[in-house]
Amino acid sequence: MIAIGSDHGGFELKEHIKKYLINEGVEIKDYGTFTEDSVDYPDCAAPVCKAVLSGEAESGILVCGTGIGISIAANKFKGIRAALCGDVYSAKMAKEHNNANIICLGGRVTGRELAFMIVDAWRNAKHLGGRHADRVAKIHAIENA
Ligand code: RB5
Numbered sequence: 001m002i003a004i005g006s007d008h009g010g011f012e013l014k015e016h017i018k019k020y021l022i023n024e025g026v027e028i029k030d031y032g033t034f035t036e037d038s039v040d041y042p043d044c045a046a047p048v049c050k051a052v053l054s055g056e057a058e059s060g061i062l063v064c065g066t067g068i069g070i071s072i073a074a075n076k077f078k079g080i081r082a083a084l085c086g087d088v089y090s091a092k093m094a095k096e097h098n099n100a101n102i103i104c105l106g107g108r109v110t111g112r113e114l115a116f117m118i119v120d121a122w123r124n125a126k127h128l129g130g131r132h133a134d135r136v137a138k139i140h141a142i143e144n145a
Contacts, residue, residue, distance in 0.1 A: 001027040001028070001029055001056070001057050001058060002021065002026060002027065002028050002029075002057060002058065002059055002060065002061060002123070003028075003029050003031055003047075003048045003051040003052060003056070003057035003059070003060040003061070004017065004018055004021075004028055004029070004030050004031065004048065004060065004061045004062075004063075005030070005031040005032060005033070005044050005045065005047060005048040005060070005061075005062055005063075006032075006033060006044060006062065006063035006064060006070070006107065007033055007039050007040070007041040007044045007063075007064045007065070007069075007070065008033060008035075008036050008037060008038050008039055009041075009063075009064045009065025009066075009107050009108055010062070010063025010064045010065065010067075010070070010105070010106070010107035011033055011035070011036050011063075011107070012036075012107055013063050013105060013107035013110070013112060013115055014030075014061075014063045014107065016112045016115070016116075017061060017063070017105075017112075017115055017116065017119055018030055020116050020119075021119070026123075029051070029056075029057065031044075031047040031048050031051065032044065032047070041064045041069040041070045041073055042069075042070075042073040044062070044064070044070065045062055045070050045073040045074045045077075046073075046077075048060040048061075048062055048074070048102065049074050049077040049080050049082075049102070050077075052079075052080065052101050052102060053077060053078075053079050053080065059101050059102065059103075059123070060074075060082075060101065060102040060103075061102070061103055061104075061105070061119060062074055062082065062102055062103075062104045062105075063104070063105045063106070063107045064104075064106065064107065065106060065107055065108040065109075066106040066108065066109055067084040067085075067086070067104040067105050067106035067107075067109065067110075068084060068106070070082075070104055071083070071084040071102075071104035074102050074104065078143050078144075079101075079140070079143075080101060080102055081098055081099060081100045081101050081102070081136065081139070082100065082101075082102040082103070082104050083098060083100035083102070083103055083104065083122075084104040084105070084106070085103055085104070085105065085118050085122065086105070086106065086109060086110055086118070087114075087118070088114075088117050088118055088121045089121075091103060091117075091118040091119070091121040091122040091125075092121040092122065092125045094122055094125075095122050095123075095125035095126065095127055096125050096126065096127060096128045096132070097127075097128065097132045097135075098132070098136060099127040099132070099133070099136050100122065103118070103119060103122045103123075105118065105119075
């Protein structure tokens with residue numbers, strides 16, 4: 001299952017991504033927000049991060065206006081590797097090199113069709129392990145220091 005969430009700035013794109021993935025046969029759980037009313041992006045990042053960290057979700061998608069605030073918030077959760085991606089190459093690398101367990105997008109920045117390609121590039125890529133896994137381990141060593 002992929003957990004998905006957004007604030008109001010990412011709501012519209014989150015809804016499009018959700019429908020796209022459901023249509024692709026991907027199991028999705030929506031952690032909100034569920035309206036365009038103003039909310040605080042750290043509050044929206046938290047349930048998706050917790051779902052990933054608990055193992056309830058295998059990975060997560062977060063959307064805010066730019067993708068910046070929600071990615072900063074998500075990366076404060078120990079064990080979360082959230083990658084803000086606005087292009088397909090970065091999305092693929094986010095999994096292959098960084099093993100990003102959450103991808104973040106900007107709902108006011110990235111168009112819907114590009115967003116679908118970005119999400120697909122990330123979710124279909126495989127972490128390459130080896131030296132890349134060693135580097136990811138160093139990230140978590142910093143977290144644990
Ligand atoms: C909300 O207006 C906006 O600040 C938020 O969606 C996001 O872009 C923050 O980084």
